[in-house]
Amino acid sequence: MSASPPLIAVEGVGKRYATSSGPIEALQDVSLSVGEGEFCTLIGPSGCGKSTLLGMLGGLTAPDRGRVLVEGRPVTGPDPRRVATVFQDPGLFPWRTALENVEFGLELQGVPAARRRAVATDLLGPLGLAGFAGKYPRELSGGMRQRVAIGRALAIDTKIVLMDEPFGALDEQTRLLMGEWLLEIWRRTKKTVIFVTHSLQEALVLSTRIAVMTARPGRIKSVLELGMGYPRPMESPELVALRAKLWHDIREESLRAMGGDQ
Amino acid sequence: MRGLQLVSVLALLSAWEGAARAGWADPLFVPAPSAVARAFGPIGGPALAALGDTLGKTAIAYVLSMVLGVAAGLAVGSIRLLRDVLNPFVVALYGIPKILVLPWIVLLLGYGTAPAIFYGALHGLFPVLVLVIGAVRDVDRTLVTVARSYGATTWQLYWKVLLPAIVPSVFAGMRLGIVFCLLGVLVVEMFAGIRGMGYVMGAFANGFQAPELFAATGLVSAASIAIVLALDHVSERLSHWRG
Amino acid sequence: MTVALVRLGLVAAVLLAWEVAGRAANPLLAVPPSATLPALRELLLLRSYPDLGASLLVTLREIATAYALAVAVGLAVGGTLGMNRLLGRAYGPMLAALYAVPAVVWYPSLMLFFGLDAASKIAFGFLLGFFPVTLAVLAGIRQVNPHLVTVAKSYGAGPLTVFGRVVLPATLFTLVGGLRTGLALSVIGVIVGEILGSKRGMGALINHAYGLLRTADYVALVLVTLALIVGTDVVAGLVERKARAWSE
Numbered sequence: 001m002s003a004s005p006p007l008i009a010v011e012g013v014g015k016r017y018a019t020s021s022g023p024i025e026a027l028q029d030v031s032l033s034v035g036e037g038e039f040c041t042l043i044g045p046s047g048c049g050k051s052t053l054l055g056m057l058g059g060l061t062a063p064d065r066g067r068v069l070v071e072g073r074p075v076t077g078p079d080p081r082r083v084a085t086v087f088q089d090p091g092l093f094p095w096r097t098a099l100e101n102v103e104f105g106l107e108l109q110g111v112p113a114a115r116r117r118a119v120a121t122d123l124l125g126p127l128g129l130a131g132f133a134g135k136y137p138r139e140l141s142g143g144m145r146q147r148v149a150i151g152r153a154l155a156i157d158t159k160i161v162l163m164d165e166p167f168g169a170l171d172e173q174t175r176l177l178m179g180e181w182l183l184e185i186w187r188r189t190k191k192t193v194i195f196v197t198h199s200l201q202e203a204l205v206l207s208t209r210i211a212v213m214t215a216r217p218g219r220i221k222s223v224l225e226l227g228m229g230y231p232r233p234m235e236s237p238e239l240v241a242l243r244a245k246l247w248h249d250i251r252e253e254s255l256r257a258m259g260g261d262q
Numbered sequence: 263m264r265g266l267q268l269v270s271v272l273a274l275l276s277a278w279e280g281a282a283r284a285g286w287a288d289p290l291f292v293p294a295p296s297a298v299a300r301a302f303g304p305i306g307g308p309a310l311a312a313l314g315d316t317l318g319k320t321a322i323a324y325v326l327s328m329v330l331g332v333a334a335g336l337a338v339g340s341i342r343l344l345r346d347v348l349n350p351f352v353v354a355l356y357g358i359p360k361i362l363v364l365p366w367i368v369l370l371l372g373y374g375t376a377p378a379i380f381y382g383a384l385h386g387l388f389p390v391l392v393l394v395i396g397a398v399r400d401v402d403r404t405l406v407t408v409a410r411s412y413g414a415t416t417w418q419l420y421w422k423v424l425l426p427a428i429v430p431s432v433f434a435g436m437r438l439g440i441v442f443c444l445l446g447v448l449v450v451e452m453f454a455g456i457r458g459m460g461y462v463m464g465a466f467a468n469g470f471q472a473p474e475l476f477a478a479t480g481l482v483s484a485a486s487i488a489i490v491l492a493l494d495h496v497s498e499r500l501s502h503w504r505g
Numbered sequence: 506m507t508v509a510l511v512r513l514g515l516v517a518a519v520l521l522a523w524e525v526a527g528r529a530a531n532p533l534l535a536v537p538p539s540a541t542l543p544a545l546r547e548l549l550l551l552r553s554y555p556d557l558g559a560s561l562l563v564t565l566r567e568i569a570t571a572y573a574l575a576v577a578v579g580l581a582v583g584g585t586l587g588m589n590r591l592l593g594r595a596y597g598p599m600l601a602a603l604y605a606v607p608a609v610v611w612y613p614s615l616m617l618f619f620g621l622d623a624a625s626k627i628a629f630g631f632l633l634g635f636f637p638v639t640l641a642v643l644a645g646i647r648q649v650n651p652h653l654v655t656v657a658k659s660y661g662a663g664p665l666t667v668f669g670r671v672v673l674p675a676t677l678f679t680l681v682g683g684l685r686t687g688l689a690l691s692v693i694g695v696i697v698g699e700i701l702g703s704k705r706g707m708g709a710l711i712n713h714a715y716g717l718l719r720t721a722d723y724v725a726l727v728l729v730t731l732a733l734i735v736g737t738d739v740v741a742g743l744v745e746r747k748a749r750a751w752s753e
Contacts, residue, residue: 058411080413091404095426095503105412108422136503156412266595291618346508347515359693359734361700362727365715369534445607452609452701460609467613475613483606490605 005072006033007192008057008160012066015052025217026052029066032211032220034194036159039186041195041207043250045257049218050196054164057194058085070160080105084153088165090145092137098148099124099133105156119155126185127151143174150182154189163195167202179205183230200246204239205232212249215257222249293473298480301473309462309478313485316447316459319375323382324443331387331439332432335394340424349395356388361449368454378450378458385446390435397431398424430504433497440489448482536721544721545728553722554710561733563706564695567623568737571630572691576684579635583642597643604640608633608694612701626698626706634691641683645676681748685741692734707733 015027027049034040042050055061056068059078068075070082084105092101099120106116124130127147137145146166153161166182167175179202186193186206197203203210210224224246232239275295282294293301302309338344338352364381371377401424409423451460459482466475520538527537536544547553554560586593586600612629619625649672657671699708707730714723 060407060411078411078413080411085408085411087404087408089404091402091408093405093423093426095429104408104422108409108412108414108418138503152412263594266591267599270595343508343511347511350512351515357689357738358731359696361693361697362711362730364700365711365723366720369715369718369720441605441607445609448607448609449697449701452612463610463613467617470617472617475617479610479614482610483603486606486610487602 005069007036007071008032008034008194009069009072010053010056010066011069013053013056013063013068014065015049015056015061015063027063028217028219030218030220031066032223034192034209036192037190038208039193039195039206040209040211041197041203042211042213043197043200043203043246044213044218044221045215045250045254046198047216047257048213048253049216050213051164053213053218054085054162054194054196057160058083058162060085080109080156080158082158083160083162084156084158085162086146086149086153086164086166088168090137090149092145092148092152094137097134097136098129098140098144098151101137101148102127102151102155104152109156116155120151123151123155126188128181141174142170143178146170146178147181150185154185154191158191160192160194163193165196165198168198175199175202180231182206187230200243200250201234204243204246205234210246212246212253215253221253290470291472293476297473298476301477302481305474305477309459309481312457312459312462312478313481315457316444316451316482317485319378319458320382320440320444320447323379323447324386324440326379327383327386327439327443328390328432328436330383331390331435332394335391336398336420336424336428338391339395339398340420345395345399352388352391352395356392360384360446364450364453368450373454373456377454378447381450382443382446386439386443389438389442390432393431393435393438394428397428401427430497430501433493433501437490437493437497440493441486444482444486444489533718533720536724540721541724541728544725548722548725548729553719554714554726557710557729560705560707560710561729563623564699564708564730564733567626567695567699567706568630568692570623571627571695572634572688574627574631575634575638575687575691578631579638579683579687580642582635583639583646586639587643587646593643593647600636600639600643604636608636609697612698615698616702621702621704623705626695626703626708629698630691630694633694634687637683637686637690638680641680641686642676645679645683646672648679649675678749681745685745688741689738692737696730696734 010030010032013027013030014025017024017026030049030053032040042053044050052061056063057070057075059075070079075083093104096104099117102120102123103116106119111119121133124133127150129144129147129151132140132144137148140148146169150163150166167178170178183206195203195206204226207226209226212221212224213219214221224242226242228236228238234240234243278292279294279296282292282297338348360381364377367377367381371380405423405427406419409419414422447458448460448463451458452464455461455464459478463475463478463482466472466478524537524539527535527540532540544553548557551557586596608629611632612625615625615628615632619628653671653675654667657667662670695706696708699706700711701708703709703712707726711723711726711730714720714726
């Protein structure tokens, strides 16, 4: 449409890790661009470098080759003014209450106490945690903890939210509910989300776009555009067809990952 | 449970009293509890002053060892090279009986307050150091990654993540440390003291003043247990998030 | 590799600093390594202290007696309190509370009872070693996984089998640690006792050298005592590893 650069651009990125059994090629020549307001899901077999790629977007890992741009500027380190990350392990600080955990990012940025408290309190309602502000992480269920972690990411109000299998450790029912809830939040806040998952269902129900990654070394194998609106009934013919295509791609790669991992 | 504890202590005391009165135990070595209780009277004032002296030295040694132990433990625990190089030395020094260097410390620092504080602090330092190094090493890596991704500066990483995360270990170290500091101070007072509870107890022992010695021993023990219980109470209130 | 080098460098730097400072300082107060070695040789050739061997033996015998008593009494008390719920719940906490008292407060009383000879050192070494052994037995019995007991019972094991096959091995693992700590503390107890006042043993020699300001001899004696302590700990460590391997 316009000539302005995409919000996120990954250009020919490669990464190799040195291990005791020799170097491992985690990512090879990965290119991807994500526009504002997209919900882009990365899916692929275990060890395909999804998390490494996400770490690069979040500034926690540096690429060996290629570059990663956010709003046209190369990423050189964590930038909590533009990018927030949610990890699979919620990583809540056990000595902080739910509310104080949500405040964490604002506190680091030096936002005055009263103001950050107000922001965090306003967030707890939509997070479904209104009555739990004063609870410590050990007093919360797994789903609640992950919602607190998501709240912590939303509190710093970045354009981009990275999510690394945020629901991976939850049971299936909770996972479905959390997906619905996240969709609601995303549609209201209009954030750009990059979402890593193992679940086809999650990817199909949530994404505007799905990038399938290959087995190691990770590359982008295919990209699916999902034009339809929300909510998406799983049994609609469109989704069933997409699911078949997605499964075809992922199956191939998963077999490769399981077979010749070297 | 409390009842059983109380009854057994009372039974023990009365058996002891009875044995002493019946003349089964030599009162020179095993004075009756009533004699010990009476001894609190004459020694009370001076003993409390000596206890104050000892606790004062212990307090200074304690503050020194805790501050140094937590600071050094944070540094050594969080910097990989320092930890790899120094940890075995720290563990070895923790285990070695420090009494071996006591004569040398007294040679250097003389009799009195300085060697007691130094030696007390030396005793208190190692448990905290060992616990804090271990605790920093074992801090959940995810918490560090989270803090980094939220843009934490090095200072914020230490102040808002590492320090709160090791609070339980610091308390465990403080609990051990106070007993160790007091032990160190008492040992110096016994070995080369001119004042303080250790010196007083040594003098009672040498003078075969058993009732006075028992009274003094009871006083120090009670003080030590009270301090540890108070620390436990504080640590429980400050670690409520652990559940 | 780098770590080993840095460690080596650190030791060298400390020795060098000690040498430099030791030479600059009053020889009564500080002894550089270069003066320690000759003193150590004189000591080991039995020239400075001819009764070194006898003293080592005295100290070792005190340690062995104290430790044997600590283990025997510790096992008995710990076992009794551990297997009997009521006694354990009543007296366990009282024992733990005594642990919060710096043990050296008991030493003057022991000196009064047992005099300046070996008995007071043995008593103090026993007292220090007794606590970790007892508490380890208690902790070991308490932390036997009840699930394991249930599993064993569901496979038809009787109470004796449960004790022999489940409780004992599970306790042994914790107990071995307590036994090692107990030994280290018995050693410390005997040495502390000797230095605080004795007529024989390594502590007496150390006090003698210190009292006469024979500082080089004092350092040499400390090194020999240290070797004795480290030696016992190394042996204990080997035994511990064997026992651990066996108990698994």
